[in-house]
Amino acid sequence: xxxxxxxxxxxxxxxxxxxxxxxxxxxxxxxxxxxxxxxxxxxxxxxxxxxxxxxxxxxxxxxxxxxxxxxxxxxxxxxxxxxxxxxxxxxxxxxxxxxxxxxxxxxxxxxxxxxxxxxxxxxxxxxxxxxxxxxxxxxxxxxxxxxxxxxxxxxxxxxxxxxxxxxxxxxxxxxxxxxxxxxxxxxxxxxxxxxxxxxxxxxxxxxxxxxxxxxxxxxxxxxxxxxxxxxxxxxxxxxxxxxxxxxxxxxxxxxx
Numbered sequence: 509x510x511x512x513x514x515x516x517x518x519x520x521x522x523x524x525x526x527x528x529x530x531x532x533x534x535x536x537x538x539x540x541x542x543x544x545x546x547x548x549x550x551x552x553x554x555x556x557x558x559x560x561x562x563x564x565x566x567x568x569x570x571x572x573x574x575x576x577x578x579x580x581x582x583x584x585x586x587x588x589x590x591x592x593x594x595x596x597x598x599x600x601x602x603x604x605x606x607x608x609x610x611x612x613x614x615x616x617x618x619x620x621x622x623x624x625x626x627x628x629x630x631x632x633x634x635x636x637x638x639x640x641x642x643x644x645x646x647x648x649x650x651x652x653x654x655x656x657x658x659x660x661x662x663x664x665x666x667x668x669x670x671x672x673x674x675x676x677x678x679x680x681x682x683x684x685x686x687x688x689x690x691x692x693x694x695x696x697x698x699x700x701x702x703x704x705x706x707x708x709x710x711x712x713x714x715x716x717x718x719x720x721x722x723x724x725x726x727x728x729x730x731x732x733x734x735x736x737x738x739x740x741x742x743x744x745x746x747x748x749x750x751x752x753x754x755x756x757x758x759x760x761x762x763x764x
Contacts, residue, residue, distance in 0.1 A: 518743040521546035524598045525742065526591065528552040528581050528638060529608030531560035533705035534655070537731030538605055539563050539574070541739045547603065548573035550594040554580050554608070573598060581608045582629030587638040591645065601645040603742045606635035606654045606677075609670075611707060616668040624669050631673035636680060639695075648692030651742045654681050655734075656699040656753065658761040674699075678753060685751030694750040696741045701757030703729040724759030733758075 525542045529535040531553040539549045540563065549567055551574060553560035560576040567574035577593045579586035595601050610630045612623065635654050642652070656674045663671050681697040688695055702708060702719040708728070709716075720727055737756040740746055755761045 518545045518739055518745060520743065523547045523602040524550070524594065524600050525603035525605065526550040526552065526594045526601060526642070527605040527607055528634065531556040531563060533707065534700065534703060534731045534734050535607040536563045537735040538607060538738050540566065541732065541735035542603065542742065543567040543570060543572040543574065545739055545743070546572070548598050550598060551576045552581070552590055552608065553578055581634030581638050584633070584637040587634065588641040591638065591641040595645050601642055602650050604639060604642045604646070604652045605738055606638060606652070608634055609655065611667070612669045613666055615666055619669055627669040628673050631670065632676040632680070635677055639684065643688065643691070643693065646691070646693050649747070650693045652684065652693060652695045653738050653741050654695070654697040656697050658699050658701045658755060658757045660699065661761050681753070682751045689750060694747070696749055696751065697753045698734060698737045698741065699753055699755045699757065699761065700734045701729050701755070701760040703731060703734060705731060722760055727758065729756065729758055
């Protein structure tokens with residue numbers, strides 16, 4: 509007779525999470541989902557203080573702890589300060605979500621060195637140096653989750669800097685998964701597909717409809733879809749996962 513295995517709900521009570529770029533879109537959804545599972549959350553932002561405060565206030569109203577921490581993760585000094593403020597105010601650190609990112613949209617032949625460096629500073633150097641600053645505070649069973657993109661597998665034109673930076677994030681994830689495993693720190697990456705955010709809505713309606721049709725599940729992703737993947741990788745249910753890339757794409761990453 510088959511044995512039925514009950515799947516417990518995810519419980520992150522007592523854990524502290526730091527989410528970079530947490531003031532809106534996917535980052536805000538990640539903050540809220542982690543809090544819904546019991547975690548205290550540090551909401552990092554660079555310039556959207558009102559949005560960050562709204563996210564933190566919604567978490568506090570739900571009975572969880574939340575703080576906002578300003579800083580540019582592309583600056584190693586800021587990255588270190590963001591981690592230190594999180595630990596000082598919330599007492600510990602268990603979950604790091606490197607979500608902050610810049611999406612460029614420019615013809616490859618016209619990208620300047622300044623523009624290229626700006627994308628790499630936030631998208632690739634940010635996760636590198638923020639994780640470096642976090643590691644001394646992370647104990648066994650801690651989790652680092654990086655955010656990449658399905659475009660590393662299904663590239664499109666005019667975002668070469670962005671795709672390059674996210675390809676580096678995926679390589680960094682695998683490298684750190686090996687290097688940090690002896691400390692009991694798991695490192696994984698989530699690669700979203702076309703996700704319905706303010707940024708995506710700047711595209712023409714015809715383009716949005718085309719992406720819907722190209723996705724096997726025939727809809728755009730929601731920020732909550734990506735957040736669910738992050739929460740799983742932060743949870744005790746994923747203790748045998750490290751160095752993995754979880755594609756939250758509705759199937760578009762293999763359909764194109």
